[in-house]
Amino acid sequence: MTTNKSVLAWIDEMKALLTPDKVVWIDGSEAQIEALRAEACSTGELIKLNQEKLPGCYLHRTKVNDVARVEDRTFICSRKEEDAGPTNNWKEPQEAYKMLFDIARGSYKGRTMYVIPYSMGPVGSPLAKIGYEVTDSIYVVLNMNIMTRVGAEVEKVLGDSEDWIKGLHAKCDIDPEKRYICHFPEDNYIISVNSGYGGNVLLGKKCFALRIASYLGKCEGWMAEHMLILGIENPQGEVKYVSAAFPSACGKTNLAMLIPPEGYTKNGYKVWTVGDDIAWMRKGEDGRLWAINPEYGFFGVAPGTNVKSNPNALQSTKKDTIFTNVVLNLDDNTVWWEGLDKNPPENALNWKGEPWNGKTSTEKGAHPNSRFTAPAKNCPCISSEFDAVSGVPISAIIFGGRRAQTTPLVYQSRDWDNGVFVGSIMASETTAAATGAVGVVRRDPMAMLPFCGYNMGDYFKHWFEMGEVLGDKAPKIFNVNWFRLDEDGNFIWPGFGDNFRVLEWIIKRCEGKVDADETAIGYVPKAEDINLEGLDFSIDTLRDILAVDNDLWSKEAEGIEEFYKKFGDKLPKELADQLASLKERLSK
Numbered sequence: 001m002t003t004n005k006s007v008l009a010w011i012d013e014m015k016a017l018l019t020p021d022k023v024v025w026i027d028g029s030e031a032q033i034e035a036l037r038a039e040a041c042s043t044g045e046l047i048k049l050n051q052e053k054l055p056g057c058y059l060h061r062t063k064v065n066d067v068a069r070v071e072d073r074t075f076i077c078s079r080k081e082e083d084a085g086p087t088n089n090w091k092e093p094q095e096a097y098k099m100l101f102d103i104a105r106g107s108y109k110g111r112t113m114y115v116i117p118y119s120m121g122p123v124g125s126p127l128a129k130i131g132y133e134v135t136d137s138i139y140v141v142l143n144m145n146i147m148t149r150v151g152a153e154v155e156k157v158l159g160d161s162e163d164w165i166k167g168l169h170a171k172c173d174i175d176p177e178k179r180y181i182c183h184f185p186e187d188n189y190i191i192s193v194n195s196g197y198g199g200n201v202l203l204g205k206k207c208f209a210l211r212i213a214s215y216l217g218k219c220e221g222w223m224a225e226h227m228l229i230l231g232i233e234n235p236q237g238e239v240k241y242v243s244a245a246f247p248s249a250c251g252k253t254n255l256a257m258l259i260p261p262e263g264y265t266k267n268g269y270k271v272w273t274v275g276d277d278i279a280w281m282r283k284g285e286d287g288r289l290w291a292i293n294p295e296y297g298f299f300g301v302a303p304g305t306n307v308k309s310n311p312n313a314l315q316s317t318k319k320d321t322i323f324t325n326v327v328l329n330l331d332d333n334t335v336w337w338e339g340l341d342k343n344p345p346e347n348a349l350n351w352k353g354e355p356w357n358g359k360t361s362t363e364k365g366a367h368p369n370s371r372f373t374a375p376a377k378n379c380p381c382i383s384s385e386f387d388a389v390s391g392v393p394i395s396a397i398i399f400g401g402r403r404a405q406t407t408p409l410v411y412q413s414r415d416w417d418n419g420v421f422v423g424s425i426m427a428s429e430t431t432a433a434a435t436g437a438v439g440v441v442r443r444d445p446m447a448m449l450p451f452c453g454y455n456m457g458d459y460f461k462h463w464f465e466m467g468e469v470l471g472d473k474a475p476k477i478f479n480v481n482w483f484r485l486d487e488d489g490n491f492i493w494p495g496f497g498d499n500f501r502v503l504e505w506i507i508k509r510c511e512g513k514v515d516a517d518e519t520a521i522g523y524v525p526k527a528e529d530i531n532l533e534g535l536d537f538s539i540d541t542l543r544d545i546l547a548v549d550n551d552l553w554s555k556e557a558e559g560i561e562e563f564y565k566k567f568g569d570k571l572p573k574e575l576a577d578q579l580a581s582l583k584e585r586l587s588k
């Protein structure tokens, strides 16, 4: 246990507020973690799975009203409302503290307070940051122990420093009417009450590593982004790194772990995973942009994960993994979800714990936002640079979303500033990762709409400033869309491993090795430059999904103009200029 005065003072405050019966300091030792797993199994909080087939694996079910992030109950409590901006919910900080402390007061009575010291990023890395989360949930402790670097080592590195982030989580009664996920960027404070679900309660993840960190990044000159990081190794053994921002449940984990098509793997191409959800990026000594993954595990979407779509993710879940809200197969005590295979169990319990027969039931067995929490080190293609304290140099940044129409398979921005514009106009169909309607197109700039901890107008400005700092060493910026639909509603592009064909074009563009066609929105590949070898896919269809329809884009431009109005005079002039140029090019 630490002797850090600022930490001890806050823990005393928390004890007085929450009145736990007992305080347990998480040291990260296997013995302590194992004892907690056993305790959670004894109360039913966890179900121990078949230890021969799934060693170290457990199942957890949340309350049925508590299955996803709650964007309408997520608040940025900056002192000034303007600093939260038009895209965030805001509460006045003193009022918010009072409301939250009133809700949490006494709620640990008869319970244990767990104190989790954790590092986002390799322990001791100059890019890493430290947090403390107090929680009354063993599920949170065990998940944080997979998702972050936890324990005594972290406290040693922190020493007496006051530079750490406070996180208070209280389950209370899981009352959705009193559920609040609040961030106080100016105080380095996060408070989450009345939830027990993933992104709402694993406070190192979206709350710290994106909402608080994006604000710190603005103040300190770096970037916290909702991005995967992957390395592409060519047959000569050279590795180039790219990062990619797609909204929740739009393919980051899948792209991060992809296995290239056979023709490529035979020739020696490989993909290495550095991260699947969050990137912290900073200018390095060589002037390039360097990225670390602040996380230590994957909190991945289960449905759709299978041996074909993402074998590396599936393999990652074979040991030491916690499954949340999936099907329990009662015959062999293993788990199942939609899209795992074509053999749903007949003798099973669905995600709610009710009897479920996969052959006859019309209802889904797993929740669409059911998840696995797996250690990153389980991943067969984890990068050798995963723990590298200075991270990896980024050659390209890729934006992308789920668009049935309009957005081509891939295009490149004209330059950094145009790339910031491309990120700012991202739009995507909503998914089950957050509560609310699914399949509605909404603007989600840089996939950060739910995660930007300050005024998004200032966030755009920060992107332009980073472009200036990086100059001609800045990564090239691209946009992709794997999700174009045909008239029958089927995905046109095969996606998954075949996305490597697009990554190859992106890398070639970065190296200046391939030409492109200039369109109103940017540079689009010549169809013959996307390698279709070994794929049953016609070049004409490829041409279709690469085409830029100026009429559709003119409508898009109107939507962008409407969206930009939200930001008032916080909209950087560069973006207004970019929009005007786009319109001009479209009218030609």
Ligand code: GTP
Binding pocket: 246, 247, 248, 249, 250, 251, 252, 253, 254, 255, 276, 277, 299, 300, 301, 303, 304, 305, 309, 433, 482, 483, 491, 494, 495, 496, 499
């Ligand atoms: P979060 O963890 O919520 O941030 O999601 P994510 O961005 O990591 O998304 P993930 O990779 O888990 O994919 C979400 C869903 O999209 C899954 O159902 C996938 O099967 C599907 N998906 C991923 N990549 C592709 C693709 O290339 N094509 C198609 N059609 N679907 C994909």
Ligand code: SPV
Binding pocket: 068, 069, 198, 199, 200, 205, 206, 247, 248, 249, 277, 299, 433, 434
């Ligand atoms: C997302 O929704 O983007 C996730 C899952 O990665 S959660 O941690 O719940 O935010």
Ligand code: MN
Binding pocket: 226, 247, 248, 249, 277
């Ligand atoms: Mn995510």
